[in-house]
Amino acid sequence: MLQQQVQDQNQTSTSFLSIPRYSFSLLNPSVYYYNVAPGNNSKLIIATIQKRKNWQESDNYLLHFQWNMNDNYFRYTTLSQSKIQIVNHLPNHRELTMKCNLIKNLKQFCQSNKRYVWDITPLSFTIDLYAKEKDLDKVLKEFTPIYEQFKPSNNKKNPINLPFKSNNQYIQPKMHRSFLDEENNYIWILKPNEFNRGRGISFFRTIEELKILLKKFTQGTSEYQFSQGQIKSSSFVIQKYIQRPFLLDGRKFDIRLWVLVTHKFDIYIFNQGYARLSSEMFDLTQLDAFIHLTNNAVQKHSKNYGFFEQGNQISYSELDYYTNGEFTKSVLPKIKSIIVFSWMTIQHTFKKIKYSFEIFGYDFMLDENLKPWLIEINTNPCLEESSPLLKELIPKMIDHAFKIVIDPLFTKIQEPTDWDHLLQL
Incomplete structure (x- = not known):
């Protein structure tokens, strides 16, 4: 479902540092330098970049690659156009990741293109x-x-x-x-x-x-x-509120998918995601966060957290089990088309800055007829490995994203990944 203030994990973040244009000549030219700000499982990002040869941490400046929880105060104009400098946020991402901007842009685009926004x-x-x-x-x-x-x-x-x-x-x-x-x-x-x-x-x-x-x-x-x-x-x-959601064993859930967008507007979707379930049985008579909000940040406080399944999370294959195969067969293609549509709404106003990229967390819900509804789009999606499922999925998702946005620029090596290319806008 764009935020100067919107982050899935926005409690502990540091601002991007300005990039001195002379910095490359001062350091070892055979080494690539990175800086990863703390928060949202930053240790995983560090471990993933350190798996690659010739990368070294820099505490002072962003030189080749900077990963941060948000881009508050960062000036994209400081990125060198002659050297490779990468940041993990796209300019103007708030046009989708801020809730009010998402609604505004969907409405404007739908009106111009004759599509009913409240069907999405x-x-x-x-x-x-x-x-x-x-x-x-x-x-x-x-x-x-x-x-x-x-x-x-x-x-x-x-x-x-x-x-x-x-x-x-x-x-x-x-x-x-x-x-x-x-x-x-x-x-x-x-x-x-x-x-x-x-x-x-x-x-x-x-x-x-x-x-x-x-x-x-x-x-x-x-x-x-x-x-x-x-x-x-x-x-x-x-x-x-969706009053007639599709339920899993009587409980509400939503679906988290990862979407990667490069500075060239190549849009990818990771071929695995997960469903986040509530800890309590669905009940419209009660306005209880543990019934209606499926975010892990909320559910982990419930006394029933992890009682039904570890981390209150299940895989796509389990969703297929609950839907008799319809999730992969019919729901997922509809979700992909909505993801593409969301980027079409802002393609003419979005700034393209080398070599920025971003991983987004898309949240969808299904109604009783398995119709997917776009709920929101998140910058800085949660990377906490809070279940065995996420311990498997998240490290692979990050590593394979780096195979697309980092490795080809520095090693010229291109490897197959589990990211499916949707299109280039």
């Missing part, structure tokens, strides 16, 4: 409280009538017909059946725009509950029901 991602609204926090009714003037239109009492009757604007038909609010509720379990999600790993995500059923949440966020509110930490936010995405 859940019905969403962006709100900004920076100058309007004292007048929530005005802030919510776009959302409130849609909320009223689709609430259960109206679903049982004739739905409210909002004024239809033909020029906006492809972004006109509409609700897929998987999001509707005919009982009294009407659920929407409030997501702070600046955070990942489930931080700050809240659920509400009424407009009054939403207003209370928004006021709390302007003052500082708890990250999770089990955390003493507090976060503040003034920018949010309101998104409709």
Whole structure:
């Protein structure tokens, strides 16, 4: 599912260092220098680059390769155009990895290309409280009538017909059946725009509950029901909750896929990913993080974490088992097409800087009919090896990514990888 502030692991990060253009002449020309900032399993990145010949760590400057959790304060213009200098973030990635920008770009592209945006991602609204926090009714003037239109009492009757604007038909609010509720379990999600790993995500059923949440966020509110930490936010995405998800043994899950994008806009998808499961049985009557948020950063605090499967994670082959082979046969191709589509939305505005690249974490959910929904796109996806499955997948994913974006530049060696090339934009 672009963030100056969005990272899957954004707690401990250091800024990129400016690159002095004279630095190459001062050091051993037969050695390649790297710097890896701490956080998000940085030891794995170091171990992966050290497997390669003639690489040496540099504490002072980015010379050949820099890996960091974010690119705050980094100036891409300092990258040399005559020497090979690589960073692990793409300029403008926030156009996809910030929740509000993702929705904006999807809507604009869909409207121009005659495709219904709410067939790709859940019905969403962006709100900004920076100058309007004292007048929530005005802030919510776009959302409130849609909320009223689709609430259960109206679903049982004739739905409210909002004024239809033909020029906006492809972004006109509409609700897929998987999001509707005919009982009294009407659920929407409030997501702070600046955070990942489930931080700050809240659920509400009424407009009054939403207003209370928004006021709390302007003052500082708890990250999770089990955390003493507090976060503040003034920018949010309101998104409709999938009320009829496909369940695995009665529990909710989402799918994490890795996507690699090079500075040439070559787009790859790693041929293995994983499903992240909740620790509690699905229950719409309870607004519990352990039921509804599948992020490992949340689930690891549950008393049932790891009870059903190690790390609450399962492989593609297990997803195939649960779906009678339909995940690989029909779901995955649809997911790949949405990934390509997401990059088409920003291809004309995206900056290409040698030799930057990025690994993104795409999150999808399946509804009861196995239709995939794009939830969000993450920069700096979690690399923690929190299960035997991830101990197998993540090191291979990183190593094979380096075979694409690093090795050919320095050793001229190109090897086969488990990254599947989707296309070049």
